[in-house]
Amino acid sequence: xxxxAKCALxxxxxxxxxxxxxxxxxxxxxxxxxxxxxxxxxxxxxxDEEEKAMLDSMLRVDHAGEYGANRIYAGQMAVLGRTQTGxxxxxxxxxxxxxxxxxxxxxxxxxxxxxLLLPLWNIAGFALGACTALLGKEGSMACTVAVxxxxxxxxxxxxxxxxxxxxxxxxxxxxxxxEFRDDEIEHHDTGLEHDAESVxxxxxxxxVIQVGCKAAIYISQRI
Amino acid sequence: xxxxxxxxxxxxxxxxxxxxxxxxxxxxxxxxxxxxxxRAALLRLANDSKxxxxxxxxxYHEVDTAGESSSSSAHGESSEDAQPNTSFxxxxxxxxxxxxxxxxxxxxxxxxxxxxxVCVVNAAPSESTGWRFTTNHRPGFTDEMLxxxxxxxxxxxxxxTAEFLRDAVEMRLRMLIPYIDTWPRAMSILLLPHNIxxxxxxxxxxxxxxxxxxxxxxxxxxxxxxxxxxxxxYNTTELVMVQDSSPDFEETWAFLxxxxxxxxxxxxxxxxxxxxxxxxxxGLMGAAITLKNLTGMNQRR
Numbered sequence: 001x002x003x004x005a006k007c008a009l010x011x012x013x014x015x016x017x018x019x020x021x022x023x024x025x026x027x028x029x030x031x032x033x034x035x036x037x038x039x040x041x042x043x044x045x046x047x048d049e050e051e052k053a054m055l056d057s058m059l060r061v062d063h064a065g066e067y068g069a070n071r072i073y074a075g076q077m078a079v080l081g082r083t084q085t086g087x088x089x090x091x092x093x094x095x096x097x098x099x100x101x102x103x104x105x106x107x108x109x110x111x112x113x114x115x116l117l118l119p120l121w122n123i124a125g126f127a128l129g130a131c132t133a134l135l136g137k138e139g140s141m142a143c144t145v146a147v148x149x150x151x152x153x154x155x156x157x158x159x160x161x162x163x164x165x166x167x168x169x170x171x172x173x174x175x176x177x178x179e180f181r182d183d184e185i186e187h188h189d190t191g192l193e194h195d196a197e198s199v200x201x202x203x204x205x206x207x208v209i210q211v212g213c214k215a216a217i218y219i220s221q222r223i
Numbered sequence: 224x225x226x227x228x229x230x231x232x233x234x235x236x237x238x239x240x241x242x243x244x245x246x247x248x249x250x251x252x253x254x255x256x257x258x259x260x261x262r263a264a265l266l267r268l269a270n271d272s273k274x275x276x277x278x279x280x281x282x283y284h285e286v287d288t289a290g291e292s293s294s295s296s297a298h299g300e301s302s303e304d305a306q307p308n309t310s311f312x313x314x315x316x317x318x319x320x321x322x323x324x325x326x327x328x329x330x331x332x333x334x335x336x337x338x339x340x341v342c343v344v345n346a347a348p349s350e351s352t353g354w355r356f357t358t359n360h361r362p363g364f365t366d367e368m369l370x371x372x373x374x375x376x377x378x379x380x381x382x383x384t385a386e387f388l389r390d391a392v393e394m395r396l397r398m399l400i401p402y403i404d405t406w407p408r409a410m411s412i413l414l415l416p417h418n419i420x421x422x423x424x425x426x427x428x429x430x431x432x433x434x435x436x437x438x439x440x441x442x443x444x445x446x447x448x449x450x451x452x453x454x455x456x457y458n459t460t461e462l463v464m465v466q467d468s469s470p471d472f473e474e475t476w477a478f479l480x481x482x483x484x485x486x487x488x489x490x491x492x493x494x495x496x497x498x499x500x501x502x503x504x505x506g507l508m509g510a511a512i513t514l515k516n517l518t519g520m521n522q523r524r
Contacts, residue, residue, distance in 0.1 A: 108441075114441075116447060118443055119444055
């Protein structure tokens with residue numbers, strides 16, 4: 001991107017010139033060059049192979065997660081779309097669509113490989129959403145609660161990893177993940193409000209779905 | 224533009240590779256090739272600058288002398304710069320001075336890195352240097368940097384994408400022409416079991432680069448199918464080229480044309496099949512609803 005190219009040049013110039021020549025950059029008091037560029041893209045330019053690999057796998061699994069959540073809501077809508085819970089599920093689905101859009105942009109911009117198992121998550125997500133929706137509104141809410149619980153826990157562990165690594169460097173990415181995590185927690189709470197726990201076999205259903213999500217996350221990070 | 228940034232990364236890789244292999248003096252053949260590449264690179268830069276309306280063309284003299292002096296200096300140390308992210312489309316209207324300075328700097332680095340790469344591969348193949356020789360035979364990054372720089376003006380519509388792919392693969396294969404006699408031996412070295420991980424990595428990075436500069440930003444299974452298709456095209460065309468004896472490898476380029484057409488046709492067919500499938504599903508749903516209406520099952524009582 002031209003903006004990032006501008007960043008690169010600014011990084012070079014900042015070593016020679018006063019950083020006040022740079023417009024619209026915060027933390028000007030620091031000459032730390034990575035700060036100057038962060039305004040323009042979510043990820044900092046990778047400084048070595050390891051960091052690129054780590055960020056790649058994080059973004060890959062996040063993208064896979066949002067894709068899967070998208071398909072789960074699609075499955076739920078296919079069954080319950082014309083009932084009373086239709087608008088609620090549609091609202092949550094629209095938020096997931098926004099998340100997926102954002103991740104698509106980031107993956108394209110930073111040349112991150114998407115996971116090979118996307119077709120599998122496509123089918124599995126739709127099937128999970130449709131099957132739990134067949135258990136009624138409570139079933140679909142229970143599925144939502146389980147999945148959103150898994151995803152928000154996963155986002156939290158990513159946030160922890162990034163903060164442990166270098167909070168300053170990953171500020172934008174942290175902000176993005178925190179925002180998405182808050183949305184997922186909101187979905188989780190919405191599910192609980194709408195009688196998720198009253199579905200028969202709630203605990204079993206929740207455990208099975210969460211084990212499946214953990215397996216999906218593990219695989220998507222690698223493949 | 225994006226391609227030049229990639230070239231910086233390429234230079235860093237080459238520095239790592241080349242530091243192993245460069246020994247001894249440069250042959251006169253090498254310096255002729257170097258000059259040829261140099262001129263070619265400058266010409267391409269000029270052509271691209273003319274097509275790139277928002278950027279004033281860098282002055283020939285400045286780039287030329289800068290290139291010569293930096294190429295005679297140490298090994299790609301100028302490529303130490305870190306890699307900012309760039310994308311395929313560049314709009315640089317607002318940043319006239321910065322942009323030009325960066326362009327000229329990168330043009331210098333580009334020519335220096337490219338020249339360096341070419342000189343390294345002139346070592347005669349031998350048992351001990353066989354692997355290093357072959358490694359330097361795959362200057363994947365540098366090529367795509369140059370290719371991207373040359374052909375960046377194109378938009379990513381499918382016909383132009385096909386042309387871009389064709390030109391990229393042709394340009395990359397043309398770089399093998401000076402070494403075509405020993406290339407089969409190099410290919411067999413690349414296929415040795417302990418070299419396969421590295422050669423696969425080179426190949427996949429090159430194919431990824433070509434698609435990226437062709438404008439591919441897909442984030443689904445198309446990412447894989449496109450790269451697999453291009454890998455197949457590249458490998459088969461390389462094999463054809465190695466045993467081609469026509470003047471200027473015309474048969475190879477014809478073969479490449481046909482393969483690219485095949486891939487484009489297949490992609491279009493896949494799209495058509497999908498559209499037809501959707502239409503059929505719609506039709507079936509309509510038929511089912513009609514049946515339900517006819518039998519009175521749709522009424523609410």
